[in-house]
Each structure stands twice: as C-alpha cells, then as structure tokens.
Amino acid sequence: MFKLLGAFCIVAGCSYLGLRIASIYRKRTELFRFLQNGLTLLETEINYTSTPLPLALERVGQKMHKDCQPLFIRAATVLQEKKGVTAAEAWAAGVRALGGEVPLTKEETELLYVFGHGLGGSAKEEQVKNIALTRKQLSLVEKVAEEEQVKNQKLWQYLGFSLGAVIVLILI
Amino acid sequence: MAKVFINKEKNNECLSGMETSPLTISSLTWFQALSPQLQELVSEGLQPFVGEIEEIRLRVKRPVLFRVGTKEMTVTAQKKFTLQLEQGYVITKEDLEKTVQILSQNSLYAWEDEFKNGYLTIPGGHRIGFVGRGVLEQGYLKTLKDLSGINYRIGRQILGCADDVLPYLVKREQIDHTLIISPPQCGKTTLLRDLVRQISTGIPELLFPGVNVGLVDERSEIAGMYQGEPQFQIGLRTDVLDACPKAQGMMMLIRSMSPGVIATDEIGKNEDVEALYHALQAGVKVITTVHGSSFEEIKARPNLQALINWRFFEKIIVLSRRKGVGTLEMILDGKNLEKLR
Numbered sequence: 001m002f003k004l005l006g007a008f009c010i011v012a013g014c015s016y017l018g019l020r021i022a023s024i025y026r027k028r029t030e031l032f033r034f035l036q037n038g039l040t041l042l043e044t045e046i047n048y049t050s051t052p053l054p055l056a057l058e059r060v061g062q063k064m065h066k067d068c069q070p071l072f073i074r075a076a077t078v079l080q081e082k083k084g085v086t087a088a089e090a091w092a093a094g095v096r097a098l099g100g101e102v103p104l105t106k107e108e109t110e111l112l113y114v115f116g117h118g119l120g121g122s123a124k125e126e127q128v129k130n131i132a133l134t135r136k137q138l139s140l141v142e143k144v145a146e147e148e149q150v151k152n153q154k155l156w157q158y159l160g161f162s163l164g165a166v167i168v169l170i171l172i
Numbered sequence: 173m174a175k176v177f178i179n180k181e182k183n184n185e186c187l188s189g190m191e192t193s194p195l196t197i198s199s200l201t202w203f204q205a206l207s208p209q210l211q212e213l214v215s216e217g218l219q220p221f222v223g224e225i226e227e228i229r230l231r232v233k234r235p236v237l238f239r240v241g242t243k244e245m246t247v248t249a250q251k252k253f254t255l256q257l258e259q260g261y262v263i264t265k266e267d268l269e270k271t272v273q274i275l276s277q278n279s280l281y282a283w284e285d286e287f288k289n290g291y292l293t294i295p296g297g298h299r300i301g302f303v304g305r306g307v308l309e310q311g312y313l314k315t316l317k318d319l320s321g322i323n324y325r326i327g328r329q330i331l332g333c334a335d336d337v338l339p340y341l342v343k344r345e346q347i348d349h350t351l352i353i354s355p356p357q358c359g360k361t362t363l364l365r366d367l368v369r370q371i372s373t374g375i376p377e378l379l380f381p382g383v384n385v386g387l388v389d390e391r392s393e394i395a396g397m398y399q400g401e402p403q404f405q406i407g408l409r410t411d412v413l414d415a416c417p418k419a420q421g422m423m424m425l426i427r428s429m430s431p432g433v434i435a436t437d438e439i440g441k442n443e444d445v446e447a448l449y450h451a452l453q454a455g456v457k458v459i460t461t462v463h464g465s466s467f468e469e470i471k472a473r474p475n476l477q478a479l480i481n482w483r484f485f486e487k488i489i490v491l492s493r494r495k496g497v498g499t500l501e502m503i504l505d506g507k508n509l510e511k512l513r
C-alpha cells in the first residue's frame with residue numbers, strides 16, 4: 001500500500017516538474033509578445049499624449065498581463081519614489097523584477113537594458129525610433145522562443161512523467 | 173501715497189492650502205524640483221528666507237545665486253549662506269543635468285514645446301526658465317541643448333493685494349478697461365492675478381457680483397496651469413486659455429466663452445492691439461499689463477501710443493519697487509489723464 005502511494009507521489013511530482021518546465025517555454029513566448037504590446041502602448045503614451053514617464057509606465061503596467069506587469073510597475077515606482085534616479089536605472093530595476101518572474105537569457109536582459117538607456121532622454125521622434133527598434137528585436141526573440149517552445153514543451157511534458165515512471169520501476 | 177503689498181498677507185504658495193504656514197522648506201514644490209545635492213546644501217540655511225525668496229539661479233561653472241527681496245546671496249559648500257558671492261557653491265554640468273532630469277521627470281519628450289519656449293511651469297505655479305544652445309530646424313528654433321543656465325522663479329499669490337486698486341476700477345456693476353504699467357519684478361502678475369480672482373468671484377464690499385473672466389495666460393504665469401489645473405486661486409468664474417498666443421486667445425475666448433472681462437499679461441505686439449479693438453467691439457472689458465517704468469515711456473511706444481491716444485484704457489495703474497515689491501505709484505484716469513491717486 002505504502003509502495004503504491006510512494007510510486008504515485010514520485011510519478012505525480014516528476015510530472016508536475018515536467019509540466020512546470022514546459023510552461024516556462026510557453027510563458028517566455030507569451031512574455032515577448034506582451035512586451036511588444038506594452039511598448040506599443042508606451043509609444044502611444046509618449047507620442048500622442050506626451051505623458052511623463054512615471055505616469056506613462058504606470059498606465060502601461062496596469063493594462064498589461066500580470067507576467068509582464070512587474071517590469072513597468074517596478075520602473076514606475078522607482079521613478080516616482082527615488083529622487084535623482086535616471087530612467088535607465090529605473091527601467092533596469094524593472095528588468096530585474098521581470099527576471100525574477102520569468103527566466104530571461106543574458107542577451108534578452110541586455111536587449112531590455114539597452115532600451116532603457118534611450119528611454120525618456122530625447123525628443124519624441126527618437127523615442128519612437130527606440131521603441132520601434134526594440135519591438136523589432138523582441139519579435140525576433142519571440143520567434144526563437146516560439147521555436148524552443150515547439151521543440152521542448154511536449155518533450156518536457158512527457159519527460160516528467162516518463163522520468164517518474166522510470167524511477168518507480170527502478171525502485172520497485 | 174505708496175502702498176506696498178508684500179507683507180499684506182501670508183504668502184499662499186498653493187491652491188487649497190496644501191502648504192500652510194509655517195512653511196517648511198521640504199514641503200515646497202520648487203524645493204522638491206531642485207537636485208538632491210542642492211536640496212541638501214540649502215535645506216537648513218534657506219528656511220528663514222522661505223517666504224521671501226524670489227529667484228534661484230543655477231549657471232554652469234558659477235556660484236548658485238538666491239535673490240531674496242533686493243539682496244542676492246549664495247550658499248557655500250559648507251551649507252553657509254553668505255553675501256560674498258564668489259564663495260558660493262559652483263554649479264557643475266552634472267548639477268544642471270540632474271536638475272533637468274528631475275524637472276522633466278526623466279521625460280524630455282513630454283516638454284518639447286516648453287524647452288522650445290525656454291521655460292516650464294511646475295506644480296505650485298512656479299516658472300523655471302532655461303538657456304543653452306539652440307538647435308535649429310529650417311531656420312526655426314527646435315529645442316535647446318547643452319543647457320548652461322536655469323532660473324527658478326518662485327510664484328507667489330498674495331490674496332487681497334488688489335484691494336486698494338479695485339475701488340478705482342469698479343463702478344456699479346462695470347469694470348474699466350485697465351492697463352497696469354510696471355517694470356519686471358514689481359508684482360504686476362501678482363496684482364493681475366488677484367484682480368482676476370476678485371472680479372471673477374465678486375466683491376461684496378463694492379457690491380460687485382462677479383463676472384465671467386477669460387484669462388489668456390500665454391506664459392502660464394497668471395494661473396500657473398500644471399497639467400490642466402490652476403495652481404493659484406483665480407476665481408469662480410475664470411476660464412483659462414493656457415499657453416495660447418494673446419491675440420488669438422482673446423478672439424477665441426470672445427467667441428467661445430462669452431466673458432465679461434478678458435485679462436492678459438504683457439501686451440505690446442501689433443496683433444495684440446488689434447485683438448483689443450475686437451474686444452471693445454464685443455463689449456468685453458480688458459485688463460492687461462505692460463513692461464515699462466512710467467506712463468511717459470509707454471506713451472512713446474508706437475503700438476501702445478495709438479491705444480493711449482485713442483483713450484482705450486479707462487484706468488492706468490503704475491507700479492514700482494520703490495518701497496518694496498508692488499509699490500503702487502499712481503492710478504491715472506485714462507480719459508483725461510488725471511491722477512486719481
């Protein structure tokens with residue numbers, strides 16, 4: 001009886017782990033899609049309504065999916081609360097908060113940091129260009145993430161269960 | 173008989189009594205708009221002058237200057253205030269950059285027009301002016317770069333400063349066309365602001381019920397509009413056209429808001445004079461100001477000469493700084509140029 005229960009626990013645990021890893025691939029693809037949407041919203045705030053950055057980031061954050069929210073909300077909070085902080089520093093804090101939610105590669109983090117350096121410090125035209133460029137790069141990143149998702153999502157879903165089953169077989 | 177209105181009432185820094193007396197420096201919006209380093213330097217030493225400070229000037233590679241009344245002082249790196257200006261803390265390029273970052277909330281794009289005009293208004297209605305190197309596009313100024321100087325002009329509201337003037341301008345339920353002549357820094361905007369407030373709300377002592385006032389605030393100084401909200405008390409019936417060219421704004425207001433009185437600051441251009449004629453035809457009364465130190469000086473200016481000769485203004489008020497900001501030099505009857513006070 002205990003053996004059966006143990007076996008069930010092992011298989012369930014490993015399957016869950018597999019599903020979690022598989023869901024990260026899906027989340028990453030979604031994140032890069034949401035980020036592009038977020039940048040489009042930010043572009044509207046900057047280009048059409050000339051909203052100052054702290055408020056613009058907050059408004060975008062409120063409209064975003066919860067996976068993507070930490071980036072905008074954290075950056076807005078840092079800008080509102082800390083006097084003398086630069087937009088790049090606040091954005092970097094946002095990127096770190098985002099990294100805590102969804103794993104990002106070094107290149108992806110770097111891409112977001114670079115975007116932050118151009119944030120706020122120039123005329124609308126330049127801001128729009130910076131946003132367009134980053135959006136383009138994010139769409140490429142999204143494609144790569146999507147390919148990885150197709151390749152790995154199913155694999156991890158099955159792998160978790162199979163690994164659990166193998167462990168049980170070995171133990172029995 | 174001269175009247176000085178600087179100490180008449182406690183300075184009301186902001187609408188709705190957000191900053192009530194005693195004023196603590198850290199609660200003031202202009203103080204919060206300084207860079208953290210400057211805030212630290214001045215926070216203690218400036219407190220005694222907080223009600224009287226008029227200007228703070230930051231010029232690159234030169235000492236920071238504070239104008240308090242007619243005196244200019246500076247602060248040393250050891251946080252001591254002194255009249256020995258050469259001992260003052262020297263402003264660096266980084267100080268200016270940090271200040272601009274704070275003023276623009278890290279969003280230069282949001283203030284493009286303000287930078288083009290060389291100034292912006294911050295909460296509290298204070299005006300910050302800039303100089304730097306112009307960036308031109310097709311011969312026109314597009315923006316400023318390499319900023320080399322920033323000037324904080326602390327806006328003040330003195331409620332009731334128009335009390336002595338109003339009895340001369342109000343007759344029955346009518347207001348006279350009025351011209352305020354004053355050199356810079358003598359309180360003409362402050363006087364105009366209080367005139368607008370009282371005329372708009374009504375003056376029970378003079379049995380004046382209050383009329384709709386259209387305020388064309390080309391330089392955002394009178395109402396101190398910040399993101400669509402007036403930062404000073406401007407009265408119950410006042411409509412503000414903010415950052416709008418005067419002549420165009422006056423015509424627009426006459427068409428759109430049917431004001432009884434139009435108030436505007438610093439007329440002088442040809443088209444301003446033309447807009448005044450239109451106001452007259454529409455039966456709208458005009459209160460306006462002009463830079464100048466005496467009535468004679470104004471009479472000599474070609475554009476204004478026509479208005480004076482035509483006896484457009486019914487009352488002419490001359491201000492000076494002889495006995496402090498807002499010294500009321502004289503009030504003239506515009507029709508017969510008789511001195512009323």
